[in-house]
Amino acid sequence: MTVLTRRRLLRRAALSATAATAARVSVRPASGVAIAATSLLAAACDPDSPDADPNPERRLGLRFPDGFRWGAATSAYQIEGAAKEDGRGASVWDTFSHTPGRTRNGDTGDVAADHYHRWANDLDLMKDLGLRSYRFSISWPRVQADGTGKANQRGLDFYRRLVDGLHERGIEPMATLFHWDLPQALQDLGGWENRDVAYRFADYAAAVFEALGTAVPVWLTINEPKTVVQNGYLGGHHAPGLRDPDAAYLVAHHLQLAHGLAVRALRAESDARIGPALNLHPCYPADDRPETETATRLYDGYENRLYLDSILRGAYPQDVLDDLGPDSRMVRGIRDGDLAVISSPVDLLAVQYYTPYYVTGGGDTETRWPTSEAFWQQIFPDGMFDMLTRITRDYGPIPLTITENGLPCPDELGSDGTVDDPGRVEFLRDHFAAAHRAIEAGVPLESYHVWSLMDNFEWAEGYEQRWGLVYVDYPTQRRILKRSAHWYKGVIRDNTV
Numbered sequence: 190m191t192v193l194t195r196r197r198l199l200r201r202a203a204l205s206a207t208a209a210t211a212a213r214v215s216v217r218p219a220s221g222v223a224i225a226a227t228s229l230l231a232a233a234c235d236p237d238s239p240d241a242d243p244n245p246e247r248r249l250g251l252r253f254p255d256g257f258r259w260g261a262a263t264s265a266y267q268i269e270g271a272a273k274e275d276g277r278g279a280s281v282w283d284t285f286s287h288t289p290g291r292t293r294n295g296d297t298g299d300v301a302a303d304h305y306h307r308w309a310n311d312l313d314l315m316k317d318l319g320l321r322s323y324r325f326s327i328s329w330p331r332v333q334a335d336g337t338g339k340a341n342q343r344g345l346d347f348y349r350r351l352v353d354g355l356h357e358r359g360i361e362p363m364a365t366l367f368h369w370d371l372p373q374a375l376q377d378l379g380g381w382e383n384r385d386v387a388y389r390f391a392d393y394a395a396a397v398f399e400a401l402g403t404a405v406p407v408w409l410t411i412n413e414p415k416t417v418v419q420n421g422y423l424g425g426h427h428a429p430g431l432r433d434p435d436a437a438y439l440v441a442h443h444l445q446l447a448h449g450l451a452v453r454a455l456r457a458e459s460d461a462r463i464g465p466a467l468n469l470h471p472c473y474p475a476d477d478r479p480e481t482e483t484a485t486r487l488y489d490g491y492e493n494r495l496y497l498d499s500i501l502r503g504a505y506p507q508d509v510l511d512d513l514g515p516d517s518r519m520v521r522g523i524r525d526g527d528l529a530v531i532s533s534p535v536d537l538l539a540v541q542y543y544t545p546y547y548v549t550g551g552g553d554t555e556t557r558w559p560t561s562e563a564f565w566q567q568i569f570p571d572g573m574f575d576m577l578t579r580i581t582r583d584y585g586p587i588p589l590t591i592t593e594n595g596l597p598c599p600d601e602l603g604s605d606g607t608v609d610d611p612g613r614v615e616f617l618r619d620h621f622a623a624a625h626r627a628i629e630a631g632v633p634l635e636s637y638h639v640w641s642l643m644d645n646f647e648w649a650e651g652y653e654q655r656w657g658l659v660y661v662d663y664p665t666q667r668r669i670l671k672r673s674a675h676w677y678k679g680v681i682r683d684n685t686v
Contacts, residue, residue, distance in 0.1 A: 499531045
């Protein structure tokens, strides 16, 4: 890796951790579609903003295909709690969150939303919403305390109860094998820098497949490998909290290898469907200069093609490999046969969309749209349309599912016991409309999972940000359906936005 590349990657990581302000300018996205005023959510969730829609619940008359599955998503460390119960081992996020200065207010996931004890009531809540699908994750250290060896039966029993409870309520389970909670014992051995961890992941996956069998019809392997790379190994503001570009992209390769090995492990155990869960961001040039086009292409390589090409085409993008250089740890770490494993055929691709990027000729980014409470999130529904149609255009008609899309709002429990979040209703309505337009354009989109089902531990932001459809009153663990949840219930019931 050249010194220039190393500096550029670290600069990108620093920018991602610092709220940048920029004047909004008029741009035309890759789709060529003008942006409707209702999608400009100034101040995102501020109902008093002059750009806020006074009637966000209004129907657009968009009916989704019969059988379309509406759902919601969570992850284990963010909601389960019970961090030291029933044989669960420590994860990198336990260590990270208990390290002073790492999370806002020193918050941890020790209790989170206490889902481990309240799972049955939470499933009843999902049934009341009418969810057709629930995407959750399985905690690796709950199944294997140190990441190896015999599975912890008490941990497996919890997930069996959860899966059976979903079926009893007519909700399809969609399980994610890894949502960032690597067992700390494996981190102590080098974590994802250690190639052997990819094989330990395959062993863990096989144990989970054997235990749950066909009760889970859809499996996702690795959640957002790019976030582990960029936030955990470049920016350092996620576990394990490192800033090492040379290690970061070796980690990227081993995460991809772990994905492929898990796919092969499932094929030996079950005929369930399986695929990766990738957070994908459309990258647009900030201006019309040739050098900006070139910089945008490379930015897209790091953001999207590094993961899509290796899984769906069996090769890493050459421009990214050239930029990293032949002496980079990633390039030197690729062994014969690795790409064949990584590109083991998958049944579907899970897409997670939050924000676009506008790339300058110098390889930095600009903010073009209003942002949410998460400063990095620009509100741009057409980016979802562009990404979904781009996948189908570039990689063929692989079935797609949206497994995360949402935003944080400053939700408060009102004196009347309700939570009013019209900005979230408007956000979801506009993104649902973009997804519908993609389906009309021929994208094989099967389902849509809102992030998140309930308020939870939002990683380095602790409990400061609320992303849920359901408000969690943390002192009492009481659940309250927000305005957006009541609206979403109607969308699911009618299959219409």
